[in-house]
Amino acid sequence: MNKSKGRVEIAMICIIIGIMIVMQTKSINNLGGLVTTQRADQMLIELNQMKRENDRLQNNVITLENDISFFENEASSNNAVVEKMLRDVDAAKDQAGFTDLEGPGIIITLDYKDSDGYDPFQANSVLLLFLVNELNAAGAEAISINGERIINSSEIRLAGSHININGKKNSYPYTFNVIGNTSTLKSAVNMRDGILDIMESNYINVEVEESEKITVFKYNGTINFKYAKPIK
The missing domain is CATH 1.20.5 (Single alpha-helices involved in coiled-coils or other helix-helix interfaces)
Incomplete structure (x- = not known):
């Protein structure tokens, strides 16, 4: 149990x-x-x-x-x-004028070969400036004289027995390298009773040569603005 x-x-x-x-x-x-x-x-x-x-x-x-x-x-x-x-x-x-340029145009050579002591460039230095004005009026795009680039502030003036261009002494012969329309430039300087005729009448020998390739070197100086300032 x-x-x-x-x-x-x-x-x-x-x-x-x-x-x-x-x-x-x-x-x-x-x-x-x-x-x-x-x-x-x-x-x-x-x-x-x-x-x-x-x-x-x-x-x-x-x-x-x-x-x-x-x-x-x-x-x-x-x-x-x-x-x-x-x-x-x-x-x-x-x-x-701050770059070297190249193009067609004319080469003008101004000289004087007499040896009597008379220097027509000293007596008529302003004729160089007149020639620059005629070239500019004919549409010259670049001009140099004896390698000196002509810009808006360039001076061409008699300084003693030399002619100063861009503050540098120069003497004849004077060689103008001019870039622009060849025929227009040549016609402008060769016009009757024009600037070249006036030079020849002052005993300056003138030669004008056409060229398809002319070099005009840049302006080597400096431009400083002391008084002029940009308008804002």
Whole structure:
């Protein structure tokens, strides 16, 4: 009787333990399922955040690409502006006499070969200036006398036994290199009773030569403005 009762009690205990194991297993399964669902929700949230961040970065990429295109266009435009400015500067330097130039034109040589002590250039130094004026009026684009570039501030004046050109002493023969329309220049200086006729009447020997390639060197001095200032 006691043995049967003990067996029943053991059986009851085993049943209870079995029931407890089953319930514990179900609880663990349910807990595991709950954790998995929460993790999935969390991952979905993170995925949405990553998508939003990716969209933001894509928009930044588009913005940066647009900026790059803008700056490239601006750089190209600025290069064009800079190139134009440089061309303008070069043109201004050409006109001001600060670059060597080459082109067609005429070469005028003025000389005096008598040896009686008379120097027609000293007596009539202003004739050189008159010739420069005639050449400019005929459209000369560049003029040099004995290699001295004539610019708007050049002086041609008698200084003792010499003629100063750009502050440097010069004596005959005087060679004018003149770039411009050859026929126009030649016609201007050779006109009847013109400047060359006046020179010849003052015992100056004149020779005029046409050339397709004349070099006029740049002005080597400096120009300093002490009183004149640009108007803003």
